[in-house]
Every structure is written in structure tokens, then in C-alpha cells.
Amino acid sequence: LNIAVLPGDGIGPEVVEQALNATIAVCEKYNHELTYKHALVGACAIDETGNPYPDATHELCMQSDAVLFGAIGSPKYDNDPSAKVRPEQGLLAMRKNLGLFANIRPVTTFPSLIHKSPLRSDLIEGADFMCIRELTGGLYFGRPQGRSEDGNTAYDTCVYSRYEIERIVRLAFEYAMKRRKKLTVVDKANILATSRMWREVAQEIAKDFPEVETEFLYVDNAAMRMIQWPKSFDVMVTENMFGDILTDEGSVITGSMGMLPSASVGTYTSVFEPIHGSYPQAAGKNIANPLATILSAAMMFEYAFNLKEEAELIRKAVAASMDANVVTEDIAGEGVKASSTKEVGQWI
Amino acid sequence: LNIAVLPGDGIGPEVVEQALNATIAVCEKYNHELTYKHALVGACAIDETGNPYPDATHELCMQSDAVLFGAIGSPKYDNDPSAKVRPEQGLLAMRKNLGLFANIRPVTTFPSLIHKSPLRSDLIEGADFMCIRELTGGLYFGRPQGRSEDGNTAYDTCVYSRYEIERIVRLAFEYAMKRRKKLTVVDKANILATSRMWREVAQEIAKDFPEVETEFLYVDNAAMRMIQWPKSFDVMVTENMFGDILTDEGSVITGSMGMLPSASVGTYTSVFEPIHGSYPQAAGKNIANPLATILSAAMMFEYAFNLKEEAELIRKAVAASMDANVVTEDIAGEGVKASSTKEVGQWI
Ligand SMILES: CC(C)[C@H](C(=O)O)[C@@H](O)C(=O)O
Ligand SMILES: CC(C)[C@H](C(=O)O)[C@@H](O)C(=O)O
Numbered sequence: 001l002n003i004a005v006l007p008g009d010g011i012g013p014e015v016v017e018q019a020l021n022a023t024i025a026v027c028e029k030y031n032h033e034l035t036y037k038h039a040l041v042g043a044c045a046i047d048e049t050g051n052p053y054p055d056a057t058h059e060l061c062m063q064s065d066a067v068l069f070g071a072i073g074s075p076k077y078d079n080d081p082s083a084k085v086r087p088e089q090g091l092l093a094m095r096k097n098l099g100l101f102a103n104i105r106p107v108t109t110f111p112s113l114i115h116k117s118p119l120r121s122d123l124i125e126g127a128d129f130m131c132i133r134e135l136t137g138g139l140y141f142g143r144p145q146g147r148s149e150d151g152n153t154a155y156d157t158c159v160y161s162r163y164e165i166e167r168i169v170r171l172a173f174e175y176a177m178k179r180r181k182k183l184t185v186v187d188k189a190n191i192l193a194t195s196r197m198w199r200e201v202a203q204e205i206a207k208d209f210p211e212v213e214t215e216f217l218y219v220d221n222a223a224m225r226m227i228q229w230p231k232s233f234d235v236m237v238t239e240n241m242f243g244d245i246l247t248d249e250g251s252v253i254t255g256s257m258g259m260l261p262s263a264s265v266g267t268y269t270s271v272f273e274p275i276h277g278s279y280p281q282a283a284g285k286n287i288a289n290p291l292a293t294i295l296s297a298a299m300m301f302e303y304a305f306n307l308k309e310e311a312e313l314i315r316k317a318v319a320a321s322m323d324a325n326v327v328t329e330d331i332a333g334e335g336v337k338a339s340s341t342k343e344v345g346q347w348i
Numbered sequence: 349l350n351i352a353v354l355p356g357d358g359i360g361p362e363v364v365e366q367a368l369n370a371t372i373a374v375c376e377k378y379n380h381e382l383t384y385k386h387a388l389v390g391a392c393a394i395d396e397t398g399n400p401y402p403d404a405t406h407e408l409c410m411q412s413d414a415v416l417f418g419a420i421g422s423p424k425y426d427n428d429p430s431a432k433v434r435p436e437q438g439l440l441a442m443r444k445n446l447g448l449f450a451n452i453r454p455v456t457t458f459p460s461l462i463h464k465s466p467l468r469s470d471l472i473e474g475a476d477f478m479c480i481r482e483l484t485g486g487l488y489f490g491r492p493q494g495r496s497e498d499g500n501t502a503y504d505t506c507v508y509s510r511y512e513i514e515r516i517v518r519l520a521f522e523y524a525m526k527r528r529k530k531l532t533v534v535d536k537a538n539i540l541a542t543s544r545m546w547r548e549v550a551q552e553i554a555k556d557f558p559e560v561e562t563e564f565l566y567v568d569n570a571a572m573r574m575i576q577w578p579k580s581f582d583v584m585v586t587e588n589m590f591g592d593i594l595t596d597e598g599s600v601i602t603g604s605m606g607m608l609p610s611a612s613v614g615t616y617t618s619v620f621e622p623i624h625g626s627y628p629q630a631a632g633k634n635i636a637n638p639l640a641t642i643l644s645a646a647m648m649f650e651y652a653f654n655l656k657e658e659a660e661l662i663r664k665a666v667a668a669s670m671d672a673n674v675v676t677e678d679i680a681g682e683g684v685k686a687s688s689t690k691e692v693g694q695w696i
Contacts, residue, residue: 088538118471118575139506145541152511154545158487158504188589190436193493197502220596227466227575228600241536245593248568252576 001027001034001305004064004269006057008042009087010278011288011341012070018290018345019068019297022317026301026310037064041094042072042087042278052090058097061269066304067098068297069273075280095135099267102168103133103243104175104303105260105275107230107250112322113331116255119227124253129233130179131250132172133243135264137164138194140240160194160239165201171265172237173209182213182234186222186242198239219246226250251275258289258330261296263303270304272296286340289328291318294348317348349375349382349653352412352617354405356390357435358626359636359689360418366638366693367416367645370665374649374658385412389442390420390435390626400438406445409617414652415446416645417621423628443483447615450516451481451591452523452651453608453623455578455598460670461679464603467575472601477581478527479598480520481591483612485512486542488588508542508587513549519613520585521557530561530582534570534590546587567594574598599623606637606678609644611651618652620644634688637676639666642696665696 005020007013020036027034039057046052052072061067072087094100107129109117117124142157169185176183185202187195199216206214217225219242225232226249238246251257257276264271274292282288295318302311321327326347329338339347353368355361368384375382387405394400400420409415420435442448455477457465465472490505517533524531533550535543547564554562565573567590573580574597586594599605605624612619622640630636643666650659669675674695677686687695 086538118467120466120468123466140539142503147541147545153507153509154542155490155508156506156540156542158506160502162500188592190434191488192504193495194502194504197495220592223571223593223597224600227597242593244536244568245571245590249571249575249597252572 001032002065003036004060004067005036005038006041006067006069008070008072008278009044009074010071010280010283012278014286014288014341015274015290015293016068016070018341019293021345022294022314022348023297026313030310041090043074043077045090046085046087050085052085052087053093061098064269066300067269067271068300069271070293071274071276071278073278092140095264096141098269098271099136100264100271101134101136101266102171103135103262103264105131105247105262107131107254109254110256110259110322113256117253119253124230127230127254130175130235131243131247132168132175132235132237133247134168134240138240158194160197162197162201165198166205169202169205169237172235173205173212176212176235177209180234181211184233184236185214185216186219186236186238186246187216188219190218222246223249226253259291259295261292261299263299265303272300286342287329288341289330290341290345294318321348349380350413351384352408352415353384353386354389354415354417355386356418356420356626357392357422358419358628358631360626362634362636362689363622363638363641364416364418366689367641369693370642370662370696371645374661378658389438391422391425393438394433394435398433400433400435401441409446412617414648415617415619416648417619418641419622419624419626421626440488443612444489446617446619447484448612448619449482449484449614450519451483451610451612453479453595453610455479455602457602458604458607458670461604465601467601472578475578475602478523478583479591479595480516480523480583480585481595482516482588486588506542508545510545510549513546514553517550517553517585520583521553521560524560524583525557528582529559532581532584533562533564534567534584534586534594535564536567538566542587570594571597574601607639607643609640609647611647613651620648634690635677636689637678638689638693642666669696
């Protein structure tokens with residue numbers, strides 16, 4: 001098992017360290033030979049090389065079987081609109097160059113964290129769905145993009161090819177087959193030409209998956225139903241920009257933002273990362289919750305290496321740490337002494 | 349006072365009837381001379397004329413001081429993707445032709461309905477903000493839109509001119525000045541050229557409103573914060589597509605979807621309508637909640653006629669009907685006998 005380790009910015013290095021430790025421990029137990037190398041990405045990469053996704057980092061990713069990723073972003077760049085090079089560009093370059101067309105985010109609830117959810121417990125308890133977001137097309141990458149010559153008009157382009165839609169919708173159906181066999185395709189087909197193509201392609205592919213119940217939902221309705229009735233979802237698939245909004249909405253309804261992993265899979269090497277950001281306020285303080293990143297390592301074992309038992313072991317250890325109240329302050333219940341990032345990682 | 353009445357489809361006619369009755373009653377009490385005419389819009393307009401926004405309807409709207417609107421949409425068209433003419437096109441044509449560039453949606457909570465909110469009571473109690481959505485630009489109207497010749501690529505265009513952004517952002521600042529003096533500008537400036545122009549223009553206009561605290565929020569963060577901390581918003585302004593998603597999200601968090609009015613203001617005549625849809629399942633049953641439409645009539649008195657006392661009287665009557673438990677089944681508490689649409693309207 002040959003992995004690239006990209007800690008990134010903010011709390012990234014601290015949480016990735018713990019996920020790497022868990023990975024090493026599992027490999028020792030199961031006798032897998034593990035090699036790993038670190039590389040720069042994000043603000044720290046700009047600081048050292050001028051490039052948020054340096055060539056050396058890309059090459060390492062291409063040569064690896066999987067990428068363990070932390071987070072990127074720094075207030076230094078957020079507050080400087082004139083900065084020419086920005087950490088986010090590194091993220092987009094990585095997505096495009098590694099062909100990471102599908103971002104997969106399981107939305108699961110943890111019984112001990114239900115009280116942290118902004119939703120009423122009866123609505124969220126037992127919710128368990130998966131958002132699949134297209135990650136290399138749409139408004140994010142469509143061209144032309146820019147300003148008219150006089151500077152008074154700005155434009156962006158949303159583009160999708162049939163092929164781009166087909167591969168991700170097919171993937172979504174395959175996930176639905178492994179789960180509760182329900183797929184929700186989210187679009188705005190009453191307004192957008194791209195959405196009408198999404199709907200058309202999904203209707204065609206649905207014929208190959210007669211066992212799956214397929215439904216179509218407008219994005220505005222999806223944003224409502226995610227709050228009103230999250231248990232109605234099993235697998236949801238949507239385009240890049242809608243996915244950006246809906247997956248973030250999905251991540252807060254469980255109350256366990258610090259717990260949710262993700263996988264970005266595609267043409268070359270897949271990337272595994274927590275869904276939370278670089279959280280610069282907590283950087284270096286040894287207080288960040290490492291569980292989302294450790295659970296991303298579990299996803300790595302399952303998706304990149306097809307090692308399900310190993311993945312399950314990590315998940316069990318995470319659950320055990322919560323049962324034993326060895327948790328960071330963000331999820332420590334009343335009267336529970338919070339542990340540090342390192343203590344939680346070590347225990348697991 | 350000269351108004352156009354456009355009941356539309358589904359429950360539209362029933363709820364508009366009650367709002368019109370309230371309008372007539374208020375005009376009698378205050379000795380305002382009222383004239384009104386009905387016109388077709390939506391599915392019923394297609395059925396009769398082939399056009400979801402007939403010229404006669406447009407002319408009536410142009411000659412009126414305000415438009416009282418119900419809802420459009422019919423399952424007949426929703427389930428027929430091959431239909432060439434659709435009710436939604438009537439809505440878009442009306443927005444464009446009347447120059448309705450700003451959709452204004454107050455998000456307010458009703459103490460007696462807090463228990464219907466999907467959010468925990470402490471998060472939503474007392475939330476009170478206003479979403480201002482740009483309504484005639486962006487992806488909805490940008491061209492080119494369509495398919496490549498081989499049919500294998502689809503595209504949409506998001507376009508904004510400086511002028512379009514200026515007028516709505518200025519409007520938003522003016523509303524903020526009349527409220528708690530806080531404005532949240534929602535965009536995706538880390539990705540989109542149009543969003544960068546929104547941010548630039550908003551930063552310029554902010555200089556004319558030094559008393560207003562202006563903040564910028566990415567749309568994905570806004571979707572999260574609306575659930576986690578709705579009380580942090582006062583006035584929010586955003587572009588058309590983001591506004592479509594966020595205003596619908598905003599409408600369900602209060603638990604009082606059937607209560608929320610809206611105004612679409614612009615170049616010519618303004619339109620007042622409930623935010624709920626045509627709800628075809630309930631059409632003709634005399635069970636639909638007329639309060640959102642009656643409150644839209646209140647907005648009409650305030651915004652179109654600058655008659656604040658009249659508006660306040662309608663709002664008081666609505667509150668009184670709720671206190672007296674004269675309410676439709678959707679908001680009737682336990683042990684309360686539900687009243688019909690007509691009974692509620694009559695009482696008010
Ligand atoms: C940082 C930003 C460019 C990125 C996106 O919009 O894709 C982020 O919001 C995400 O969801 O990973
Ligand atoms: C019916 C549809 C075209 C419309 C929109 O997307 O604007 C609706 O969702 C709305 O918000 O008024």
C-alpha cells in the first residue's frame with residue numbers, strides 16, 4: 001500500500017498525523033506493507049513554492065495508490081482579494097489533474113451526538129444517506145469565464161458533456177444497489193439546459209438498474225427536504241455547484257461535522273479527506289477532532305484498497321473511543337473531560 | 349387603488365379570493381377606492397390561450413398599481429417532459445417583462461408555530477430576517493443556453509451586468525437601514541467571475557451606507573448557517589440561482605411555510621404572492637391556508653401603496669385569527685377544530 005500524505009494547512013497536519021498513525025497500526029496488524037510520502041498543498045505550498053498544487057505533489061499523487069488529505073485554506077488569503085494565487089486553486093487543480101470526478105460524502109448520525117444537531121431529534125435520528133457530487137465539471141470549470149472588455153459585464157459558463165454525466169450517474173446507481181436501492185437525482189431541469197441533460201441521461205441509465213427506485217428533485221426542493229425529512233434520502237447525486245451547497249447543508253444536519261469523512265474518486269488516484277476545513281483558529285493547539293480524518297482513512301481502506309475488514313476495524317475503534325469518552329472538546333458531553341487530538345489518536 | 353388579480357392554478361384561486369376579500373374590507377374601512385380585474389396565468393392560461401402569460405394579462409399588469417398573485421403549476425405539465433409550453437415559462441416571462449428584479453421574502457417566526465419547525469426551538473425562536481433574491485438575471489436568463497449540434501454537450505450561461513447588481517444591492521442596503529443594519533451578501537467569489545463582480549459592487553456601495561455592517565458569505569456556508577444560526581441574519585441579498593435555493597431553505601426553517609408572503613418589486617408593477625406553491629392535491633377542497641396570501645396583500649398595502657396602517661391592520665387580524673384558533677388544518681394545534689379556507693378568510 002503506497003500512499004501520498006498531503007496534510008495541507010491549519011489543523012490539517014495534526015489530524016492527518018493521527019489518521020496516518022491509525023493506518024500504520026492497521027497495516028501492522030494485518031501485515032500489509034505500507035509506504036508513504038508527504039507533500040505540500042494549499043497555502044503552505046504557496047509559501048514554499050508559489051504554487052498551491054506543485055508539480056512534485058501531483059507526481060507523488062499519480063504514483064500513489066491513494067491520497068490522504070487534510071485541509072487547505074488560510075486567513076492570510078481569505079482576507080486578501082488581490083492575491084493572485086490562492087489555496088483554493090490548488091484544490092481545483094488537484095481535482096482536475098487527478099480526474100476526481102466524484103465526491104462521495106456519507107451523511108451518518110452518531111447516537112451520542114444527536115443532541116448537537118440543529119434539527120429535532122426525531123427528524124435526524126437514524127438518518128443515513130450518501131451525497132455524490134460531480135467535482136470536475138459545471139460552473140467550476142466551464143469556459144468562457146470573465147469580464148467584458150469594458151468591465152461592466154461578468155459571465156460564467158456551466159457545461160456538461162453526456163460522458164461526464166453518465167459516469168457519475170452510473171456510479172451513483174451502483175452505490176444505490178449496494179444500499180437501500182433508492183436514488184435521488186437533483187437538478188433544476190425546469191430552468192437549465194445542463195439539468196435537462198442530467199435528467200435525460202439519468203432516465204436512460206435507470207433502465208439498467210430496474211431494482212433502483214429513481215426520483216428527480218429540483219434543487220430548491222432538495223434543500224428543503226434535507227431539513228424536513230432527511231431520512232427520505234438514500235443516495236443523492238447532483239452536479240458540482242448544487243452539490244457544493246447541498247453537501248454542506250447535509251454535513252451540518254447531523255450535528256457531527258467533525259466526524260464526517262469523504263472520498264473523491266476518479267480516473268487516477270483517489271483522495272480521502274475530512275469534510276471540515278482547515279479551522280485556522282485551532283491550528284497548533286492539539287484540540288482539533290481527528291475522527292473525520294481517521295474515518296477518511298477507513299474509507300481509503302475500503303474504497304482504494306478494497307480492504308473492508310481493515311476499514312471496519314478503524315470504524316469500530318472510533319466508536320469505542322466515543323463510548324469510552326475519549327473525545328476532543330467539540331464533542332465531549334457534559335461532565336466529560338476533553339482529550340487532546342493526540343490522545344484521541346493514540347487511544348484509537 | 350387599481351390592482352390586477354392573478355389567481356393562477358391549484359389552490360391559487362381559493363387563497364387569492366380570501367386575500368382579495370381582506371383587501372376589499374380594508375379599502376372600505378379606510379375609504380380607498382378600489383378597482384380590480386382578474387386575468388389568467390400558468391397552466392390555466394395555457395389551457396385557454398396556449399400561452400402561460402398571455403398578452404392581455406401582461407397589459408393588465410402594466411396598467412395596474414399592483415398585482416395580487418396566487419400560484420402556478422399543474423401535475424399535468426410536471427409529468428410531461430415533452431410539453432413545449434410550461435406554466436413556469438409564464439412565471440419567467442412575467443418576471444422579465446414586468447422587470448421584477450427583486451424578490452423579497454421576510455422570514456419570520458410565529459410563536460404558536462415554532463413547534464412545527466424542523467429546527468430546535470432555541471435556534472429558531474425569534475429569528476427574523478429578510479431574503480432578497482435577484483430575479484431577472486444569472487443562469488435563469490443568460491444566453492447562450494442549449495445543446496451542441498451533436499447533442500452531447502449542454503451549456504448554460506450565468507451573466508450579470510454591473511447595473512443589475514448595483515440596483516439590487518442598493519435596495520438591500522436600504523432595507524438593512526430600516527431594520528437592524530446588517531447585510532449579508534452571499535456569493536461564490538472563490539469560484540465565479542459573476543460572484544467576484546457582486547462582491548466588488550457590494551464593497552463599493554457599502555461605502556454609501558457606513559452604518560450598515562456588511563458581511564460576505566460563500567453560498568455553501570450560508571446554507572449551513574441558515575440552519576445552525578438563523579438568528580445571525582438580518583438582510584441577506586444574493587443572485588438568482590443561489591436565492592432560489594436559499595430562500596426555499598429559509599422558508600421551511602420557521603415551520604410556517606403556509607404563512608410566508610413575498611413581494612417581487614421592479615421597474616413597472618410589483619407582484620405580491622405567497623411563497624408556497626399551487627399544491628394541486630388540495631385544490632378545490634376549501635382546506636388551503638389563506639394566511640400567506642392575505643399577508644401578501646398586507647405587503648401590497650405597505651410596499652405598493654405606502655399604506656402602512658392598512659398593512660398593519662391586516663397583520664393584526666391574521667394574528668388575531670391565530671389567537672382565536674380560527675386556522676386551517678395545516679396549522680391547527682392538537683385539539684383545535686380546523687376551519688376551512690373560506691371560514692378563515694371570512695373571520696379575518
Ligand atoms: C474551497 C472551495 C473552492 C470548495 C468548493 O467549492 O468546491 C469547498 O467549498 C468544497 O466544497 O470543497
Ligand atoms: C418554478 C420555478 C421556475 C421557480 C424558480 O426557480 O424561480 C420557483 O422555484 C420559485 O422559486 O419561484
